[in-house]
Amino acid sequence: MNLRMLFVLLLPAVLIACDGNDPLQPAAGAGEALTAEKGTAMNLGVPAETRAEVIRFSDMEVVEGARAGLLREADAVRTRTHTTELPHRDVVTLWWVIFNNPEECEHGAGQMACGEMDLFDGPDGPTGVEPSCVYADGSIVGKNRTARYHDRLTMGEVRDSCIDHFVGAFEEVEGKDYGLTNPAGAEIHLVMRSHGPLIPGRVPEQRSTFAGGCEEFLPPGVEELAPGECSDLQFAVFLAPDS
Numbered sequence: 001m002n003l004r005m006l007f008v009l010l011l012p013a014v015l016i017a018c019d020g021n022d023p024l025q026p027a028a029g030a031g032e033a034l035t036a037e038k039g040t041a042m043n044l045g046v047p048a049e050t051r052a053e054v055i056r057f058s059d060m061e062v063v064e065g066a067r068a069g070l071l072r073e074a075d076a077v078r079t080r081t082h083t084t085e086l087p088h089r090d091v092v093t094l095w096w097v098i099f100n101n102p103e104e105c106e107h108g109a110g111q112m113a114c115g116e117m118d119l120f121d122g123p124d125g126p127t128g129v130e131p132s133c134v135y136a137d138g139s140i141v142g143k144n145r146t147a148r149y150h151d152r153l154t155m156g157e158v159r160d161s162c163i164d165h166f167v168g169a170f171e172e173v174e175g176k177d178y179g180l181t182n183p184a185g186a187e188i189h190l191v192m193r194s195h196g197p198l199i200p201g202r203v204p205e206q207r208s209t210f211a212g213g214c215e216e217f218l219p220p221g222v223e224e225l226a227p228g229e230c231s232d233l234q235f236a237v238f239l240a241p242d243s
Contacts, residue, residue, distance in 0.1 A: 049069045049070065049071045049080075050069065050070045050071070050072075050238055051067055051068065051069050051070075052067075052068045052069075052070070052236040052237060052238055053066070053067070053068075053236065054066035054067065054068055054081070054083050054192075054234050054235070054236050055234060055235055055236065056085070056221065056233065056234055057220035057221035057231075057232050057233060057234065057235065058220075058221030058222075058223060058233075059221070063083055063084060063085050063234060064084075064085075065084050066081075066082060066083035066084055066085070066234070067081070067082055067083075068081040068083075068190055068236035068238075069081065070188060070190075070238045072183050072184055072241075073183060074183070074184075075154055075155045075183065076152055076153060076154040076155065076180070076183055077096075077098075077152070077153050077180060077183045077186075077188065078151070078152040078153075079094075079096075079136065079149065079150070079151050079190060080148075080149075080150055081094060081148070081149040081150075081190060081236070082146065082147075082148045082149075083146065083147055083149075083192060083234055084144075084145055084146045084147075085145055085234075086141040086145050086146065086147055086192075086194070086233065086234075087141060087145070087194065087197075087223055087224070087225070088141055088142065088143055088145055089140065089141060089197050089198055090140075090141050090194045090195070090196060090197055090198070090225065091138065091139075091140055091141075091194070091195040091196070091197075091198050091203060091206035091207055091212075091213065092138070092139055092140075092141055092147055092192055092193065092194050092195070092233065093135065093136070093137065093138040093139075093192070093193050093195065093206075093207065093208070093210075093212075094135075094136040094137045094138070094149040094151070094190060094191070094192055094193075095133060095134065095135060095136055095162065095190070095191045095192075095193060095210075096132065096133065096134050096135075096136050096151075096153055096180075096188065096190065097119070097131075097132075097133045097188070097189040097190070097191055098131065098132040098133070098134075098180055098186050098187075098188050098189075099113070099114035099118055099119075099129050099130075099131055099186060099187045099188075100129065100130035100131070100132065100178060100180070100181045100182040100185075100186045101128055101129050101130050101182060101185075101186075102114050102129070102185070102186065102187040102240045104118075104127055104128035104129045105118040105127075105129055105187070106118065106127070111239060112187065112237060112239065113187055113239075113240065114129065114131075114187050118131060119131045119133060119163060119175070120163070120166075120167075120173055120174060120175040121174045121175035121176075130178040130181050130182070131163065131175070131177070131178060132161070132163070132177050132178050132179050132180060133161055133162040133163050133177065134153065134157075134159040134160065134161050134162075134177065134179065135159045135160045135161075135208060135209070135210070136149060136151040136153065136190070137149040137150060137151045138206070138207030138208055139207070140198055140203070140207070147192075153180050154180065155179070155180050155181060155183065156179060156180075157179060157180065158179065160208065160209045160210055161177035161210070162210045163175060163176065163177040164176070164177050165210045165211055184241070185240050185241065186240060187237075187238070187239055187240045188237075188238040189235055189236070189237050189238070190235060190236045190237075190238075191232055191234075191235045192232070192233050192234040192235065193210075193230065193231070193232050193233070194223070194225055194230060194231055194232075194233050195207075195212055195213040195214060195230050196213060196214075196225040196226060196227050196228060196229045196230060197225065197226070197227050199213050199227050199228075211230075213227070213228065213230070214228065214229070214230035215228035215229070216228060216229045216230070217230055217231075218230065218231040219231065220232040220233075221233070
């Protein structure tokens, strides 16, 4: 199985858009999400929070009433994300997808410098991007179909990684997770991933690991999942400052 087919079948949880669209590239009408209010303003020396729209993978449209926020600190990044239109009783996790050196990326689309292939090292070795894909937070979706996520990721912090998962599981994949190394200049994507309906006895695993409860990896945007099925549902994008 070649690397491209491997990504199509087994890496929907990162940045692959469905129905042949470019990764994380919104259709007409969703462009506002990538022109987020840039958090470069300063208030008494305190960085402002950047805000971005949340977009569904299923149709690349903005999720009404949802909002993702990002605060860049000297040695960390922080998010406060609220979203809706999630499946009731699904376990949904939030993931940091970080491209620490976006100027080294080669697979971006639209306004983004970086895309899925920039998460992994090529055949000639490290690309210099220093990518990371690590756990942020998890939630069980209630009757109101909403979820709130809060997290602060510091430089050098080690967490469950989707990159480590694929490198460990498939010999075709090369690379490593670098964690957060450039909070001020990284391009950052947030991905909301469903681990399907809660499975008694496995909820802690579903809420805190990349493959928790996942027996089958489905393409992004599949919202009606059976137990054991996983799919990415929504995402938000924060471009590097001044990009």
